[in-house]
Amino acid sequence: MLVIQAEGVTKIFDNGKKAVDGLNLRVEQGTVFGFLGPNGAGKTTTVKLLNGILKPDSGSILIHGYDPVAFPSQIHAISGVLTEHAAMYDDLSAKDNLVFYGQLYGASKKEAVKRAEELLELLDLAPAKKQLLGTFSTGMRQRLSLARALINRPSILFLDEPTSGLDPESAKGVNELIQQLAKDSGTTIFLCTHQLRYAQEICTEYGLIDDGQLLATGSLDDLRALVFNGAKLELKSSLPPDWIPCKVLGPNRYQVDVLDEYEIPTIVSKLVTKGADIFEVSSRQLSLEEIYFALVTQKKVTGKVSEVEAGRSKQYVAK
Ligand SMILES: Nc1ncnc2c1ncn2[C@@H]1O[C@H](COP(=O)(O)OP(=O)(O)O)[C@@H](O)[C@H]1O
Numbered sequence: 001m002l003v004i005q006a007e008g009v010t011k012i013f014d015n016g017k018k019a020v021d022g023l024n025l026r027v028e029q030g031t032v033f034g035f036l037g038p039n040g041a042g043k044t045t046t047v048k049l050l051n052g053i054l055k056p057d058s059g060s061i062l063i064h065g066y067d068p069v070a071f072p073s074q075i076h077a078i079s080g081v082l083t084e085h086a087a088m089y090d091d092l093s094a095k096d097n098l099v100f101y102g103q104l105y106g107a108s109k110k111e112a113v114k115r116a117e118e119l120l121e122l123l124d125l126a127p128a129k130k131q132l133l134g135t136f137s138t139g140m141r142q143r144l145s146l147a148r149a150l151i152n153r154p155s156i157l158f159l160d161e162p163t164s165g166l167d168p169e170s171a172k173g174v175n176e177l178i179q180q181l182a183k184d185s186g187t188t189i190f191l192c193t194h195q196l197r198y199a200q201e202i203c204t205e206y207g208l209i210d211d212g213q214l215l216a217t218g219s220l221d222d223l224r225a226l227v228f229n230g231a232k233l234e235l236k237s238s239l240p241p242d243w244i245p246c247k248v249l250g251p252n253r254y255q256v257d258v259l260d261e262y263e264i265p266t267i268v269s270k271l272v273t274k275g276a277d278i279f280e281v282s283s284r285q286l287s288l289e290e291i292y293f294a295l296v297t298q299k300k301v302t303g304k305v306s307e308v309e310a311g312r313s314k315q316y317v318a319k
């Protein structure tokens with residue numbers, strides 16, 4: 001089932017800034033959708049548009065079939081939102097904060113307490129449940145914000161930079177929880193981040209955005225197919241593979257793009273024949289980060305933005 005449908009969505013702020021420019025998105029239920037781009041790319045604005053907090057200047061949005069501007073209470077009931085600065089009360093305990101927000105969603109006191117206890121357990125905050133939020137570390141606060149976003153068992157969860165400011169350990173915990181939610185309860189997750197490396201670990205689909213424009217959408221394989229499907233072969237060798245294009249990474253270190261892994265043994269045996277000592281051979285596919293930068297460069301050079309949908313790529317000219 002399609003949970004998020006956005007077509008031609010554009011948002012221009014009063015100062016003339018076009019923060020989102022002709023955005024097309026289709027996200028299926030249960031997807032962990034990574035919406036990725038650097039600061040200022042338009043991610044937070046998109047989350048606000050998808051939640052009905054902002055109204056698009058043109059284009060249409062449907063969340064579970066509802067227009068979020070026309071049906072804010074329906075959207076509120078089915079979605080959870082974690083923003084960078086979630087409002088909670090510093091002078092209330094962790095548990096009391098959750099109970100308060102649970103009741104705001106219409107739960108009885110008893111139900112809200114039960115749900116709060118469950119979430120505190122899930123997010124490893126049970127030992128600190130009586131502690132005032134004001135005394136929480138950044139990591140604990142972020143986990144409590146996530147608990148708050150989950151209080152109404154949302155079927156769609158918007159996470160805006162959920163691991164910003166977290167130490168690697170806490171970030172890992174939050175990542176695991178996000179994956180678990182999508183896997184166990186089919187929750188759709190719309191995850192915004194500028195940390196591409198972290199996104200690659202947990203997302204199943206991606207939308208890459210730059211300066212308000214979508215560069216591409218699809219799975220990692222779809223995105224790779226737009227840029228380079230082969231592998232980067234890295235060699236530590238006393239001689240360079242100088243009969244093919246190769247990049248020098250450092251002393252005795254070389255990188256070659258290979259289209260097929262069967263090229264690797266051929267390259268290695270030719271080097272050996274030439275008398276090279278080979279110390280290390282490794283190969284890897286393009287990372288999300290490399291794909292992102294290749295697509296940004298491609299857009300700058302050709303003015304074209306690539307879009308992949310259902311494995312098929314199409315191209316259109318950026319406005
Ligand atoms: N209320 C606003 N008024 C004017 N410009 C804004 C407003 N909110 C965001 N912007 C601008 O819109 C662009 C996109 O911002 P944002 O959606 O916050 O990006 P991201 O979340 O990807 O960092 C930025 O250039 C930002 O400065």
Ligand SMILES: [Mg+2]
Nearest residue numbers: 043044045160
């Ligand atoms: Mg943002």
